[in-house]
Amino acid sequence: MAEDISRFDICPCAVTISLLDSKWKILILRELLQGPKRYGELKKGVVGVSQKMLTQSLKEMQADQLVDRKVYPEVPPHVEYSLSSLGQSLYPVAEALENWGIAFIKNSDPDYLAKRFNIHEPGKHWLRIPDRSKE
Amino acid sequence: MAEDISRFDICPCAVTISLLDSKWKILILRELLQGPKRYGELKKGVVGVSQKMLTQSLKEMQADQLVDRKVYPEVPPHVEYSLSSLGQSLYPVAEALENWGIAFIKNSDPDYLAKRFNIHEPGKHWLRIPDRSKE
DNA sequence: CAGGATCCTTACGGATACTG
């Protein structure tokens, strides 16, 4: 089974990270793990993202088959984004990232964290991924 | 317990990704999961990395407490890098990333993958993380 | 409402040359 992918000669870890690089995609993923959302909702949910980056990230995630885009032929326009089944399958990955991140944050010096992640302004509510363990 | 980190107002997933962003760090992590390595060994193991990026990545990983650096006072110089316990704790994360990456690669169009990840030159042996499940 | 199109700045990262 490992042979099937060996010809690609590429690190699967790096692939996964590549698909999620730029914090915006992670935050978009987090939003969409809560269910389908409209463009405007994502814009508000992913605090700090520019229109350009949101659009661009969503396009890339569509190209990567992680996100589905549904257009409702209405006026004014109504576009809904949701996770594909592939996108949904990222849940365990997000969970692993979150668990490790929580432990890291707890064990790190607050001042270091603040500098490392440019946290000057509080209130940006970088929420956590939704908890599905009880569902 | 969630309250302990709530004041940081930051997404743990994004934190974890941030620490691993740039493919080089992932590949360095992969190398060091195999055990301590010297600078030159890493340079060879992480195929394609420039000296600048290797040094820079290692410095950041040290600052993030992921990597330990040990200098042997010899001539010629002998420096050994290894994962800290914090770095070692990334193993489950790497595993999750790898498992998802393998599935993604298997289910993706080879041509798309080649374009998406700029795979023109084969033989760069982006190996996978070491298997510890049988240890 | 959901974007497209531009401009512009910065910082990432490669190549090269040098050092204790």
Add this chain to the structure above:
DNA sequence: CAGTATCCGTAAGGATCCTG
């Protein structure tokens, strides 16, 4: 051997203005 220092091109990403 294990780096440091410098130059430099590219491209990521923010800000702004416009549109179906």
